Amino acid sequence: MTRKVLVTGGAGFLGSHLCDALLARGDDVLCVDNFFTGQRRNIAHLMGHERFEFLRHDITFPLYVEVDEIYNLACPASPVHYQFDPVQTTKTSVIGAINMLGLAKRTKAKILQASTSEVYGDPEIHPQVESYWGRVNPIGRRSCYDEGKRCAETLFFDYRRQHNTRIKVARIFNTYGPRMHPNDGRVVSNFIVQALAGAPITLYGEGRQTRSFCYVDDLIAALIALMDSGEDVTGPLNLGNPTEFTIADLAAQVLTLTGSTSQITYAPLPSDDPRQRKPDITLARQLLDWAPTTGLEAGLGRTIGYFRGVVGV
Ligand code: NAD
Ligand code: UDP
Ligand code: UDP
Numbered sequence: 001m002t003r004k005v006l007v008t009g010g011a012g013f014l015g016s017h018l019c020d021a022l023l024a025r026g027d028d029v030l031c032v033d034n035f036f037t038g039q040r041r042n043i044a045h046l047m048g049h050e051r052f053e054f055l056r057h058d059i060t061f062p063l064y065v066e067v068d069e070i071y072n073l074a075c076p077a078s079p080v081h082y083q084f085d086p087v088q089t090t091k092t093s094v095i096g097a098i099n100m101l102g103l104a105k106r107t108k109a110k111i112l113q114a115s116t117s118e119v120y121g122d123p124e125i126h127p128q129v130e131s132y133w134g135r136v137n138p139i140g141r142r143s144c145y146d147e148g149k150r151c152a153e154t155l156f157f158d159y160r161r162q163h164n165t166r167i168k169v170a171r172i173f174n175t176y177g178p179r180m181h182p183n184d185g186r187v188v189s190n191f192i193v194q195a196l197a198g199a200p201i202t203l204y205g206e207g208r209q210t211r212s213f214c215y216v217d218d219l220i221a222a223l224i225a226l227m228d229s230g231e232d233v234t235g236p237l238n239l240g241n242p243t244e245f246t247i248a249d250l251a252a253q254v255l256t257l258t259g260s261t262s263q264i265t266y267a268p269l270p271s272d273d274p275r276q277r278k279p280d281i282t283l284a285r286q287l288l289d290w291a292p293t294t295g296l297e298a299g300l301g302r303t304i305g306y307f308r309g310v311v312g313v
Pocket of ligand 1: 039057076092176181
């Protein structure tokens with residue numbers, strides 16, 4: 001029987017790639033999105049596909065459908081967008097998780113939560129391991145996202161303990177690639193769009209903070225492997241690429257690969273911006289037999305190619 005899979009946030013950056021991958025392996029895909037940060041063009045090529053269906057819906061409201069698996073990705077991911085309406089961000093993470101868990105409980109579907117490295121906050125442990133509980137400000141500008149995602153993890157584990165819901169929790173680290181929103185505000189899309197336009201590259205702080213960037217295809221393969229894993233594999237599981245770069249390194253790479261003559265300008269570091277981030281992916285390697293295979297240069301090359309098409313340079 002064809003698997004019926006619900007992808008919330010399916011018109012977003014990661015969600016649209018996930019829909020592609022699930023359709024390619026023969027699943028029936030129901031994509032749900034309210035287009036807060038998602039784009040029609042991300043799923044335009046899927047409209048008319050016989051196993052694809054789109055539903056415009058906000059997951060903070062109940063949803064009654066019949067499915068076998070749920071990937072819960074709905075939530076703005078860029079700081080600019082999740083801080084635009086912070087109360088809605090918390091509602092999406094918390095009330096959205098309750099609704100999707102209620103749906104999973106009723107249908108006995110497996111459910112995967114797109115959690116985040118932000119649950120570690122500005123970490124004292126480096127690289128971050130799943131057993132680290134994090135260092136998160138509960139009342140700052142990033143809290144709507146960080147605490148919302150932390151509460152969603154709590155809900156997932158309580159639904160498992162209380163109702164035996166089949167859960168999977170992925171802690172996703174910075175992922176980039178084609179179909180990021182050009183005005184998304186995240187560092188990779190910002191730097192590429194700026195470089196291609198010949199506009200100044202906006203480096204926050206001195207650019208010494210670090211991140212570890214994962215190419216989208218690697219991440220999608222991990223999400224599907226986690227969903228397919230044995231029932232005892234609940235996570236939380238770190239998913240990302242452990243190769244760490246400073247943000248200044250990233251700016252230099254983007255300038256080289258685009259051949260841009262953009263200058264670097266410095267802007268203040270946003271509040272609570274984590275100083276360092278790098279996943280320890282030992283558990284994902286062991287449990288999923290997975291590791292990322294795309295390096296930054298190759299991944300940036302493909303992403304730059306996409307943005308050239310979008311911004312027309
Ligand atoms: P994105 O903003 O491109 O996608 C999020 C999607 O969710 C959008 O299409 C948006 O319209 C939709 N959405 C938001 N609120 C909704 C609601 N209430 N109801 C229905 N749809 C809603 O971001 P992304 O990078 O694709 O992230 C997808 C998920 O992965 C998010 O949950 C995010 O927190 C998580 N994540 C992403 C990264 C990353 O680096 N890309 C890192 C960690 C976690
Ligand atoms: N829910 C949903 N779809 C379903 C089943 C439940 O959206 O198919 C929502 C429902 O509105 C409820 C939430 O999920 O608010 C949690 O459901 P649960 O059964 O856990 O709680 P209860 O309904 O007992 O409050
Ligand atoms: N950043 C930057 N310039 C930008 C956008 C982001 O220097 O135009 C920095 C930001 O301060 C952070 C890092 O790049 O240290 C990653 O930012 P992003 O918003 O992509 O993700 P997150 O902070 O959630 O990891």
